[in-house]
Amino acid sequence: MHLILAGLLTGASLYAQNGQVQAYVDRNRIGADEYVNFTIELEGATDFPSLTNPAQNDFIVVSGPNQSSNIQIINGAMKSSITVKWGLAPRRTGELTIPPIEFRSKNKKYKTTPISVTVVESSQKTVSPPSRQSGQNIQSQPSLPQGSKLFLKATPSRTTVYRGEELIVTFDLYFDNVRNFTRQKLPEAQGFWIEEFPAQKQPVVTTEVVDGVAYRKAELQRLALFPTKTGDLVIDPMLVDCEVMAARQRSRSIFDDFFSDNFFGATKVQSISSTPVKITVKPLPEQGQPGDFSGSVGDFSIVSSIDTLQTSQDQAVTLTYVIRGSGNINSIKLPPPKLPASVELFEPKIERETNNRGNHIQGTVKYEYVLIPRSTGTLEIPVIRFVYFDPSRGQYRTVNSRSFSVKVNSRVQNYVSSADRLFKEEIAQLGSDIRFISRSPQTWNRLGSSVFSEFWFWFLNVLAALIAGTAVFYRSWSEKMETNIAFSRRRRAWSNAQGNLQKAETALAQSDYAEFFTRLDRTLAGFVGDRLGLSQAEVGLDRIAENLQKKKADADLIRELVDFLRSLETDRFSPGAVSNHEYNELLETAKSILAKLNKVL
Amino acid sequence: MCMQRAVFVIVFLLTGLSGLLAAGNEIDFLFEKGNEAYFAGNYEEAIRLYETVIQHGFESGYLYYNLGSAYYKQGGTGQSILYYERAKKWLPNDENIDFNLRMANLNVKDRIDLPEEFFLFRWHRNLVNLLSSRQWGMLLALSTLLAAITFAVFWLVDKHKLRAILRIVLIVWVMLLLFSVPMTIQRHNVESRSDQGIILESTVRCLAAPHEGSTELFIIHEGIKVSVRDTDGDWRKIELIDGKQGWVPAGSVGII
Numbered sequence: 099m100h101l102i103l104a105g106l107l108t109g110a111s112l113y114a115q116n117g118q119v120q121a122y123v124d125r126n127r128i129g130a131d132e133y134v135n136f137t138i139e140l141e142g143a144t145d146f147p148s149l150t151n152p153a154q155n156d157f158i159v160v161s162g163p164n165q166s167s168n169i170q171i172i173n174g175a176m177k178s179s180i181t182v183k184w185g186l187a188p189r190r191t192g193e194l195t196i197p198p199i200e201f202r203s204k205n206k207k208y209k210t211t212p213i214s215v216t217v218v219e220s221s222q223k224t225v226s227p228p229s230r231q232s233g234q235n236i237q238s239q240p241s242l243p244q245g246s247k248l249f250l251k252a253t254p255s256r257t258t259v260y261r262g263e264e265l266i267v268t269f270d271l272y273f274d275n276v277r278n279f280t281r282q283k284l285p286e287a288q289g290f291w292i293e294e295f296p297a298q299k300q301p302v303v304t305t306e307v308v309d310g311v312a313y314r315k316a317e318l319q320r321l322a323l324f325p326t327k328t329g330d331l332v333i334d335p336m337l338v339d340c341e342v343m344a345a346r347q348r349s350r351s352i353f354d355d356f357f358s359d360n361f362f363g364a365t366k367v368q369s370i371s372s373t374p375v376k377i378t379v380k381p382l383p384e385q386g387q388p389g390d391f392s393g394s395v396g397d398f399s400i401v402s403s404i405d406t407l408q409t410s411q412d413q414a415v416t417l418t419y420v421i422r423g424s425g426n427i428n429s430i431k432l433p434p435p436k437l438p439a440s441v442e443l444f445e446p447k448i449e450r451e452t453n454n455r456g457n458h459i460q461g462t463v464k465y466e467y468v469l470i471p472r473s474t475g476t477l478e479i480p481v482i483r484f485v486y487f488d489p490s491r492g493q494y495r496t497v498n499s500r501s502f503s504v505k506v507n508s509r510v511q512n513y514v515s516s517a518d519r520l521f522k523e524e525i526a527q528l529g530s531d532i533r534f535i536s537r538s539p540q541t542w543n544r545l546g547s548s549v550f551s552e553f554w555f556w557f558l559n560v561l562a563a564l565i566a567g568t569a570v571f572y573r574s575w576s577e578k579m580e581t582n583i584a585f586s587r588r589r590r591a592w593s594n595a596q597g598n599l600q601k602a603e604t605a606l607a608q609s610d611y612a613e614f615f616t617r618l619d620r621t622l623a624g625f626v627g628d629r630l631g632l633s634q635a636e637v638g639l640d641r642i643a644e645n646l647q648k649k650k651a652d653a654d655l656i657r658e659l660v661d662f663l664r665s666l667e668t669d670r671f672s673p674g675a676v677s678n679h680e681y682n683e684l685l686e687t688a689k690s691i692l693a694k695l696n697k698v699l
Numbered sequence: 700m701c702m703q704r705a706v707f708v709i710v711f712l713l714t715g716l717s718g719l720l721a722a723g724n725e726i727d728f729l730f731e732k733g734n735e736a737y738f739a740g741n742y743e744e745a746i747r748l749y750e751t752v753i754q755h756g757f758e759s760g761y762l763y764y765n766l767g768s769a770y771y772k773q774g775g776t777g778q779s780i781l782y783y784e785r786a787k788k789w790l791p792n793d794e795n796i797d798f799n800l801r802m803a804n805l806n807v808k809d810r811i812d813l814p815e816e817f818f819l820f821r822w823h824r825n826l827v828n829l830l831s832s833r834q835w836g837m838l839l840a841l842s843t844l845l846a847a848i849t850f851a852v853f854w855l856v857d858k859h860k861l862r863a864i865l866r867i868v869l870i871v872w873v874m875l876l877l878f879s880v881p882m883t884i885q886r887h888n889v890e891s892r893s894d895q896g897i898i899l900e901s902t903v904r905c906l907a908a909p910h911e912g913s914t915e916l917f918i919i920h921e922g923i924k925v926s927v928r929d930t931d932g933d934w935r936k937i938e939l940i941d942g943k944q945g946w947v948p949a950g951s952v953g954i955i
Binding site for chain 1: 726727734753756757758761762764765771772798799802803832833835836837839840841843846850851852854855857887890891
């Protein structure tokens, strides 16, 4: 960026300080064969006082006193000043002093400050700005014109700040004859957040006397720095390339004027840099720091607003918080409002606006929340506390936003009911944790025990074995004990009868009729005998009938049985008397009688 | 003589039973104290009380569940998983235990994908896990007893209609009995197995041989479930689900 210092050479006014007297030299380091211009400037005076000769022991006056007066009218106010100039040549080398000069003007006594001038051997041609110059620059600019005065100074507003506090650093160029300059590099500063103030297109040029030498001073850059860490921090130098007017050469060709577009003569580019600035950053005080301290440093206020105080369920509400103030706007964090879980709160839209036009960095941060109440009733939006540190007071301060209470009406049941289904509420998972422990009474097991070491297990199994064993044992025992065989005969009666019937059928098939009749007889007589426990001798027809009567059997059944048995006996001995199909009839009759007997016995 | 023996047996049983009941009261008290401590958020005290119960020689599924939860609240991932797994051994179908075990497993660093289980094996495992070994044992014992009673009646009556019914009933009991025998044994094996463990230390190096300084094979982290294949002095040979094997110090594995 080129900023042309227009009018610097065309008689830029050199104002003296208000009503003050100033004495200065054009440079304070000269060769033994050179001279300094010593000027006394008196503001507000119109006539020249009588001045003593400034050259005493160390200097010889080579020119002057040249007097000039300057009257300016700015906005109707007149400013006048007079200057008296001498050319002073040194008598010797070393540190020489131009002594103070006392004079009277308008019945006031004035006294200038003494000015020291270093005189070196004339072979040493040095440029002598009071600021440091990097060796590289001296090497690359060996023939810098004598007497050019140039340095860049970084001035911090203070050297000890709190972390996060605004620190303003001003970079001023002190110069004599510079046409324009280019900023090579903005200073870097580790551990700082940097905000730039806008550079002026036309830097205001003022006069300032440094070490007795008058400089013109232009503010090149102003920076606001916010330290982000504590300790000793360094702001790196700023680099500026300056176009310096070279002294007009005497032996110039006539063509130079035509071919050089530089009316004022040749220029040289000189790079200069400011000195690094050391800043001590203090941590914010621990004492009195509130728990909800936001980390912001500066001076702020908060304003909250809401777009409506009456809404209906599932209707979005816009909630806005604006923090305004001076400080590092970019580091401001606002805690979200604490709302009940029935309200859906979306991520805020954050807008930051930084204003760097004033003397301090100011700005606003806007937090715009959209929230949707999911339940009806009164929704309380609580106060947000914004806690910041005020470095000018050295204490923490809290500003509160307004609280709101919003009335949430129930949703209007409108016609678009199908779309509303999409908003059916789900149970929101608010957190995750393990399930709660069981507090019910426990059934305790011995460590290392198992089902096979349980008493009841073996007890029940042994009991079962005992029951089954006892039953089997009892059965066989009782059978053995029934020597009368009646029991066993009775149990086997049915199967014996069936067996005999089977044999009778076989005999019939083989046409063994004698055997057939015997088997049929045995089937019925044997069954009755077995069931009634009759002995072999008792199985006569009379005995059977008699015993059946005792059992209270049906008389018809008895008669039928006796008749059947009797017919069998007669038929047995006259085999030819019975036809084939009658055998089968006999068999069926026997079966039916047997079935009837089984029911009775 | 016979009488004396019977009296002796009864007295012996009664004293044993009453001793168990008295101990049970004290254990219940400790358990409730532990629950109160947990409820109050004093997890360290809860862990101490629960572990006292175990030191007294008693255990229950929910004791392990509560202990695991207390460890979880304390941030002990490995311990909480170990006790949840133990609780799961006793209460395989408890949904809360499964949930908390899943929560605890979220903190495990190592991710080892379980191979898909063949559905028949899964069904079989679910069937075995349907009841605890004691419940299966009770089913076994009761079906045995009922089978024996049915058999006795069947054996002693002559009414063949009744006998026909009893025969069917007997077959049912015997089938139930035959079914519950392998179930009881398998469930017992599941409960008494001690070949699975949980890594309890945050980082464990698995070595190729059971001595310090042998080749480092791989590193596993707290909470991972391993099979314990072998033991050698103070070392245990573990196997991961994916088949990797290595030796770790015995103290870094908690047997489920």
